[in-house]
Amino acid sequence: MSDLIPSATSDEPALQSSSSEGAGATGGTASLWSDARKQLIRNPIFVISSLYILVVSSMALFPGLWTDQDPRNCIISQSRKPPQDGHPFGFNILGCDYYSHAIYGAQPSLSIAIGATVGIVLIGGTLGLLAGFYGGWVDTIISRVVDIFLSLPFLLGALVFLTVVKVQNILTITMVLVILGWTTIARVMRGAVLSAKNLDYVLAARSLGAGNLRIMLRHILPNAIAPVTVLATIALGSFVAAEATLTFLGVGLQPPEESWGIMITDHQVYFLEAPWLLIFPTTLLIGTVLSFILMGDALRDALDPKMR
């Protein structure tokens, strides 16, 4: 699968049918979402992952809460000094405090991931909704375009765009992730809309005289949003990993910017002499990616009534 988002962690067909069944079972008692919320709060994996994401988000939003050091205040004589009192992560190759680097590194990763996810949900969600709802030639065109975007392996497409564009900052990286990443969301959204659009309650709304827009937004969308939410959560993790990978290839963020990808890339050869230079940023990075994926998996199970 050349999609950026590893959707094979999923049983998508089950999920799509579930969203419609959930809608059918709503019948006045607990809704799909409140049931899911109850189940998620009792799921230790989900709780731990969310706490981890909360911690990382607070690093990104308020780095001042975590450290009072300036990551760009470097003393070259301190180069690669091990962790010590006051500098829990030691010093990097240029003698900068590594702990403050790790804290400030959360921000670019998360802003790219969140920006790109919002982008793919907006673009992919809208196109998937239109394709599923209208069918016919609208569906044919959108589905063909999705096929075309999926035939370009993600990493290669990103490499081309970022090489030609030459300006590699948060904006261009987010842009390329959105351009190449919206297709997965569009496909899932289309499937969910297709399975919801001929259900009784939609036909009832139509017979009451509701217009296309109202049916799409008030009746179909709320029931098609569950699989998209799951995929978007997993996408957040994939984008954090993608940003670091692009940085590793030299077409992502560039120093003196702080990012986990840069930290790993710059210190990869010192792994054996100064392992902490690699261990700290990789732990933070993998923890973040893993948390998002586990949250997505837990959400999927909670939103699937068949799993209960």
Next chain:
Amino acid sequence: MGRYVIRRVLQFIPTVLGTMFLLHYLTSLGIQLTGNPVRALFGDRTPTPAMMAALSERLNLNDPCLTQTGNPCIGLFGERLVNIAQWDFGISLTGQREVTDIIGAALPYTIRIALIGFVFEAFVGILAGVLAGLRSGGFLDYFVKISTTLIIAVPIFVLGIVIREFVAVKFGNQLRADPNFPEIISRGFLAAGYKPDYPWASLFIPGLVLGATSLAVTARLTRTSMVENVRADYVRTARAKGLMPRRITGVHTLRNSLIPVVTSLGVDLGVLMGGAVVTETIFNVPGIGRVAAQSARTGDASVVIGIVTLAALIFLVANLLVDILYAVLDPRIRYE
């Protein structure tokens, strides 16, 4: 079957054109947004206008539409298609070499590493998936589930760096210090980079790293598919008829479970080619992936575009073949 193949091939043509156009548009948009890539060759020096013009003309970058942001440059796209049809991918900005030469020299390495990754992925992935799926909820099932989640969560470059440093450098150095140890293992299989003396052995570890992510995906897909089929009616019928358990698993369950896996394996070729960029960079394998990454770093756009175009074409053809194979395996597809 014949009609299905013809229809599928006819669908293939617009997809190829569309993908080529997408690549072309990404490139043109990049140039329109930030200007002529030729300037990257001069670093911080300012080239004379005459030099710029001459180089741009030679590299086919002097079309006026490349200065108009958003212009799809249809004319340029037509020229590019004709060039690709004549197997001309342009010339590199820095070395002035034909891009097809560069690709030709590098491709054998990538094919080898991708082959190792693919075999690893297919064998181990399917085996793990089948074992997990047969005893769903058992120890092996949880083991496969946890380890595949971990592999998917670890970016391939992090996995590659850690394996290179720990296994190839640290452990490998210990073995290399021992003169009695067979060299094929210490200097071949455990080499920290590509060694011309051991053209297959030294690509072994890089191949495993390359196949790791797809392996996790394959294992999960096989497991899901097995779990579904183990409960299927025809399997229950087979069991009721008193068939041997081995035959039920091997012939009835496994064969049907592998249908979606085959599709996924074909599509994985694209993942392997994308992953080759990372893996070859880590392990210093002189394949097209490393060339693409190096050219991207030096700003040699025409090499990157050429390599990515070729990779996309290979990927498209592979997808077409897989689709046809899918119809052979699953008759329902043919009569859709």
